[in-house]
Structures are given as structure tokens and as C-alpha cells.
Amino acid sequence: MAYRVEINGEARELDVPADMPLLWALRNELGMVGTKFGCGIGACGACTVHVDGVATRSCSLRVGSIGDRKITTIEALEESPVGRALQQAWLDEDVMQCGYCQAGQLMNASALLARNPQPNAQQIDQAMSGNICRCACYTRIRKAIVAVVEQKETANV
């Protein structure tokens, strides 16, 4: 059956089974391949998108259950100031090695900062612990997030 899902501010029609995960609707139906497949069981975070602003594993989110909730993917991350700041911090810190997981890392980090603009180190570790980076660029992911937190602190002064 056909579903209408709002993705990155645009209504998209998806004629897929209700139990198809959003990940595979994005990648194979809409050709939006920025959201990555890593594990298929919600264990690695590579497929993270925002559902009404909340970081969600799209490999475990069935299209039939989305309803009128709004989906944001990595392709639209740069439309938010926090998203842009994180993308820049990722480049400044040269975060990535292979880079495959970074779309998911960025989506998770941006949801964290939207919810809690000034997380402490422990809160960052906790929030990011659902995202695996097999290259283990964790020191830099931390630094990049802290850099954005500090910019915002400065901006608030």
C-alpha cells in the first residue's frame, strides 16, 4: 500500500509493504543513500535519522508506523545551524577514517545537541554510545561535539 511520509520537508509517496524499514525505503525506493546500512538490528547507529527531531534507527522503523511524524535525514542536516556547526567541526577535527558511520554519528550528535545544548563529557559518551565507529574515531567525535558545545557557550555569553 502507499504511504505518504514527510522526508526533509517534502511529502514522499512510498508504495511499500508496511513492515519495510524506513532505511530500505530511503535507499532503494527514493535513492537517498546518505543514510547507511550497518547492522539491520538497531545495534550500530549507522542508519540514524531524526523522527520529529529524535534520533531513531531507520533500519528498525517500519514505514507503516511513521504516520505524520517528520523524518529528517543526513541530506538535510545542513539546513539546521547545529547541523552545519557539527559538519564544520567534523572537518576541523578531521574526525573520520573510512567515514561510513559518520552520517549516523552526525545525526545522533545533532539530535543530542538539539535536546541538550550543553552536554557534559559523560552525557556525550552516553548519548553517542549507540553509534559504532569501527575505525574508532571516538576521541575526535568527542572533540568535535565539544567544540560545537563550546562555540554555543561563547555565543550565549
Add this chain to the structure above:
Amino acid sequence: MSETMTLDRRSLLKASALAGGGLMLAVALPLPARAAAAGAGQGAELNAFITIAPDNVITIVGKNPEIGQGIKTMLPMLIAEELDADWDQVKIVQGGTDTAKYGMQMAGGSTATPMNWLPLRQAGAAGRQMLLQAAARRWGVDSAKLVTEPGKVVDPASGRSLTYGELASEAADVAVPDLAKVPLKDPKDFRIIGRAIGGIDSGRIVKGEPIFGLDTQLPGMVHAAYERARVFGSKLKSADLDAVKATPGVLDAFVIEGNGQADQLVDGVAIIAKNWWIANKAREKLSIEWDTGEWSGHSTAGYDQRARELMAAGKPEDVFSSDGDVDAAFASAAKVLDAEYFYPFLAHVPMEPQNCTALCHEDGSMEMWAPTQMPQGGQMAVAQMLGLSPDKVTVHMTRTGGGFGRRLTNDFMHQAAAIAKKMPGTPVQLIWSREDDVHSDFYRPAGWHRLRAALDGDGKLIGFDDHFITFDITGGFNPAAMAPDIFPARFVPNLRYAQSKLKTRVPMGALRAPSSNALAFVTQAFLDEVAEAQGRDLPALLDDLLSSRGKFPDSRGFGGAQPGFDPARAKGVIRKAMEMSAWDRPSSPGRAKGFGYYFSHMGYFAEVVEASLSDRGQVEVHNVWAAGDVGSHIINPFGALNQVEGSIIDGIGQATSLAIELDGGAVVQSNYNDYPVPRMPVTPEIHVEWVKTDHNPTGLGEPALPPVIPALTNALHKLTGKRIRRLPIDTKQLV
């Protein structure tokens, strides 16, 4: 500077005019002897690696696959440095797979840096000389009076200048200098080498742009899932595909007959659908009968039992390294240490699941898009399988979401080609589920070592004996082999390495720092036991051993244990790590420090781990101090540090959490939930310092990993008094 490797041929360079104006420099790089012998790049033609366009844009081809080691950024830095290019005007493009053009193209063995350090700089320097000549002609002055600044030639006498773009077409007419004699920059004048430069593709990655293998999309493309037997060595007896074919969305399903070679093509069923999830889910409806043969009885528990029996019996099948008289040393020993060590099978689990996109053209030729570490190996093997000449198989190198050695084996390319061949004209993307990846890897071999050490009346180490229980692997590269000169071989007067082999069908392969990732643990942890028995610490014992002889002769090859091994460099990093970590000062209560040192892939690393046990009995690593010697320069400090940090965290994960187990002939683990690679909270503070020595730079993909494992187990021994002789660490044994 000393040479760390010998090159068989000299680099060649040819210049020509670029269509539409500009300079094209074609380079043929020398190959290491082994690759040349294997046929790679023989008769290599010159290829355009560097072009300088009239608009000043300098394009450099990144010839090797990029798997996350930063090669696509780092190799062009070498050229740009000696060319004296303006890095902001450098554009890097990924080369295609073409042995004739590029010589060897691969990612593995930490080889890119040592192989390219000199030849790529010479190529850049030759280009700079030609641009200087062109300017000299234009101005009618002596080229020796001219200098370069990034992207331009300057005449200091008059202050005039010309950009490289303005000179490029004229430079194409200048005679190419002799590469061996072309002057290289004084390192103090380096502007690019040593500068932290971000990954060349990073800007695209943070936007989610499609650059990975799995992002390949072609018009009319369909997807494939591949069902194969869980039990290694199985053959397909029969398959009922009716229910699968009747599944809505499934376009087709068919049996693929393999050749029994795990690294090529095993029997299976391909299911085709427009959407991969539909194809993969339809596997539930398959009904396949497998002939598992004798192999379904195999298990890690069975291997463990057999290995223990062999170690206890003490009758090795063969001795592969021997110095002095070991039996006499043990007979005369005042004290003998005797311990059994074990490490498990490990999987690679790179983040991007295995995948390959293939299109069989109407004329039978095959076009492929593959995230692989060995594009040329894949091209040759697929051509052979299909009975095509290699030029009928085109392999596009995509960016690769992690390798760690898994993608040195191209079984997924064989599968994709075999499937695509059945549907000419339709591009098909094969994707493995994560479960497929965990169940069908080429695993780091498990291994068992019975180690004995003989100490004389003064506590001196006079004998060392290792009975290694490994697996019987035939064929080319053997990841289960131990090199005869693994440390402390050649540093103990009486030493014997012997082995016995178990039969298996478990596929095995190279995992980041192959053999070293296991042997560093075994040897450095046992030497820590020896040091304790001597009443001193491991660095003191290592210093003693390493002082007993000088540098090893240089030798070819990268996989060998100690090519050109230099004890002075080993001692340098050991001293540095002791300083950095304040080794002589105890940690705060509840914490302890442990030491580990290893030499692998031409890199020297000493590491100190500071660890504790949490209230819940979990291992917590607080600090890691790492001292590394990889030669005279750190080409890109960003990439270099990233590799070291990643290696250290990878090693901590191996030590604390990871094991692949076999039961009923099949792998028990399935995904990241039961193969728990490290996550952010595991990450300690990592302190890295470089010991720069007057040697050509070598690679960093691997050598920082091995020593962290024994450094951690040695720290936990200091903390608890308990020795850890089996990996992963069983914390229940520590409390």
C-alpha cells in the same frame, strides 16, 4: 638516509602537453620485488598521475583504494610537496583499476607510505624542475637563479612571477630530468609534508553524498541477497525456490553453483528484487538441503581440547626456528616458567557490509563497482572465473567503508559477477547482511602457545621454547603462520619455535596487523612473567635483550617479522613510552600500569596502559601512552594520529570483548550485539608521541595495535596479581 626497502626498477617519468593547454606528467612507479614477480605491473606503461591546467588547477590521481587510512589524501601530498604546489589548488581524483597504468594498487600491509615516499616525491620534484626551466626560457635567465613559491615560479632578482598554470604548456617541451638525480627539497623547507590536512572526501561524507560502494546506483539496477550454508565446506544438494519466487516483489531466484573455494564462490541461492530488504527477507522462505560433510562436527571447544592435548604431550610436528641448544638450557636451568596462552578467532566487521555492483554487458564483458582492498586481484580472479581476458572486466574502485584486511579477499566480487552473468544487461547490487558478514568472514586464526622459559642461577633468560598449535592452511598467504624471527628469536641464546597443526575448514585471512595482533600478546605477556621472575619489570628485560645484538640486515617484503629490524629504534620507543607515562611512578590507588612493545610492518611502538576494575568488575582503561617510531617524518599528522588512536581502541576491544566461536561447524556470533566492537565510552585518554629517526617513513595502518593488548593484560596483572593467558579477558578470573 637508509633505505628501508629495495626497489627493483627505477621510476620513469614522461611529460606531454595537455589537450587544451597545460602539462601532463606520466609516472611509472617501481614495484616491490614480490609484486613484480607476481606479474603486477610488468610492462607498466606510463600514466598521467599529474596534470597542471592553465587555470592553475593541479590534478593528482589517487591510485590506491581508500579504505579509511587516508591514502587518497596522503599520497598526493608527497607529489604536491616536491612540486611546490599550492595545496588549495590541488584536486585529487580516484584512479580506476588498471595494472598496466598504475602498477600495484592495493590497500594492505601498511605498504603505501614506504613504497611511495621516494618515487612520488621524485615525480613532483621533476615537475618542479621542468616548470623552473620553462620560466627560465621565457625570461631568458638561468633557472638556477629562480625559486618556487606555492603554485608559482618567482624571479627574486626582479620580483616577477609566473603561475604554474601559465607555464604548464611550455613545461611540456622541457626535457624530463633524471628522476634519480632530481634534487629533492631540504626537509626544513617542507610546506605540505608534516601539515595536518583533512581527508579529501570528508566534505562530501558529512553531507551524506554517495561515494561508498553501497551507494552505487545505476539505471534499472536490482538487488541481490545470497543465501549460503552456515557450515563451512558445505555443498548444496537441493533447493526449493517456488515459495521464494512467489513472494511479492521478488523478481527471480536461482541456484549458483560454486567451486568450493571460500575465497571465490561457494554454493548458494541468489534472490533478486528491486528492493534489497525484500530479497533478503525472502530468504526465510527458502528450503535448501545442504551436504555439510564431516565439517559440521567442528567446534572451537573441540579445537581447544585437541590443542591442550597437543600442548600437554609436548611433541610438536615440526621445529621452524631454532637457536643454540634449548634442551641443554632447560636441563641446566635454575628456574623454569611454563604457561599456556590462547587467543580466539576474530572477525573484521567493517562498517560497510560486503557488497558489489555488477553489470554483465551484452558482449559478455563485466563492469563492476567494488569496495575492495585488492581491485586488481578481484579483476583477475573474476576474469578467470568467467573465462574472460582481464581487459573484459572493468573494476571501478569506490570509497570503502573500512577494510581491516577483510576486503583483501574478493568473494563478494565473485558472487556479484556470477549473479550478474545470469542477467545480462541488468545491473545488480549484491549486499550481504551483517549476519552474512559475521558468518562468512576470513577470520583471524585462533592460536594456542605453550611457552617455557629457562632462567639460570643469576636469573638470566637462557632458554625460550614455544609450542604453537595452529591450523593447517595451504595456499598462498598463510595468516596462521608464525615467522621464525618473531621476537625474542635471535635475542635469546637458546630458542625453539615449534608447531603442530589442526585440520579445519574455517576460512582465515589477514586482520589488521596479521599475526602481530596475536603474537604481541603472547610474547610480551609471557616476557612480563619472565621479568617478574627476575625481580624486575618488562622494560628492563626488553632493554637487556635488545642490547645483545645490533641491527638486522635489510630485507625485502613487508609481512616478514623483522625486515631490517633495528634494536636501537626499539629501545628508543621503549624509553620514550617510559618517560611519557612516568613509568617509574605508581598509579593512583585502584589503578595500575602495564607495558607492551612490538615491531610490526616496519613500525616500532611501545605502549603503556593504565587500567582499573570497575565496581561491577569491568575492565576500564584510563590512559594509553604510545611512543612510535615510523621514521623521519609524519607526513600527515591528522591521518597518522587517527590511525594510532583507532588501532589502540581496536586492540582494547580485541583484548576485552571479542571472540568468534564455532559450533556445529558454523560461527555462533551474528552481529554487533554479540560481537561487541568498542563504543565511545570505552575510549581512554590516548597520548601519542613520535620518536623521529633518520629513516624513510613507514606506514601506520597497523603497528600501533599489537602492543596495547599485552600492555593491558600486564596492567591487570599488576593490579590483581592474576595472569591473563586467554583472550578475551575473562574478568571473573580477576576478582
